[in-house]
Amino acid sequence: MQFRISSFSDKGARANQEDAFIAEIISGNTVLAMVADGVGGHNKGEFASDCIKENLLAIKDLLVTTDDACTEIEKIYRSTSEQIIRRGSEDAEYFDAGTTATTLYFHNNSYYLVHCGDTRAYLFRNKKVDLLTEDHTIVQDLLNNGEISEEYAHKHPERHMLTSVIGLDWFTFRVDTAGPLPAKAGDVFLLTSDGVHDVLSERALLEIMNENSRNTNLAQLICDTAIINNTRDNVTAVVITIL
Structure with a gap:
């Protein structure tokens, strides 16, 4: 596989940047990409999202040699969660630090997905969009149970309340995984923090992708569009195109 990668992050309407990301070609046919969104406020969210970023980068060479x-x-998600919780037990200032994280790993014509929280992964294939992740939020649970409509979910007052996060030991820790799954020439994968997908629907993202497929700065275009649409959060996007 050959890749074209575009990545961009901006603090948006926030005073500080709590998002972190990875967009790295490890070798000719191997890519590691991740978007994380820290929670806890001040420097705590930054600490947590940076932890998952650095810990994933530390195993990038190991990933090339593993079959799983x-x-x-x-394992990195779980050990990072323990690391953040341990920091909170040692320093009360960090007791509510945590982070979401969605990771895509590409190797030998396949992709692997690991997800916790409400960062998202999308696949754009044949002019259609497929959401690859499910938000770990109260609102998503209500949707799954048929208790609220899709329309109301977008304006629900608790739409940002997480049910799973890396760190924060009072949450039920949940990690969703998928793969290996086939990646094909022409596929475009997108990772976003909620500052992007809160204000840009799947239809809006699909329009951006279809109208700007040759744009080498797609990630910045997506983030800039989210800012124009008055996002209230940090914005981060990573775009991986299979050539």
Whole structure:
């Protein structure tokens, strides 16, 4: 596989940047990409999202040699959660630090997905969009149970309340994994923090992708569009195009 990668992050309407991301070609046919959104406020969210970023980068060479990338990445999610919780027990200032994280790993014509929280992964294929992740939020649970409509979910007052996060030991820790799954020439994968997908619907993202497929700065275009649409959060996007 050959890749074209575009990445961009901006603090948007926030005073500080709590998002972190990875967009790295490890070798000719291997890519590691991740978007994380820290929670806890001040420097605590930054600490947590940076932890998952640095810990994933530390195993990038190991991933190339393993037959089970999802398991290795999930181990990092779990050990990072323990690391953040331990920091909170040692320093009360960090007791509510945590982070979401959605990771895509590409190797030998396949992709692997590991996910916790409400960052998202999308696949754009054949002019259509497929959401690859499910938000770990109260509102998503209500949707799954048929208790609210899709329309109301977008304006629900608790739409940002997480049910799973890396760190924060009072949450039920949940990690979703998928793969290996086939990646094909022409596929475009997108990772976003909620500052992007809160204000840009799947239809809006699909329009951007279809109208700007040759744009080498797609990630910045997506983030800039989210800012124009009055997002209230940090914005981060990573776009991986299979050539």
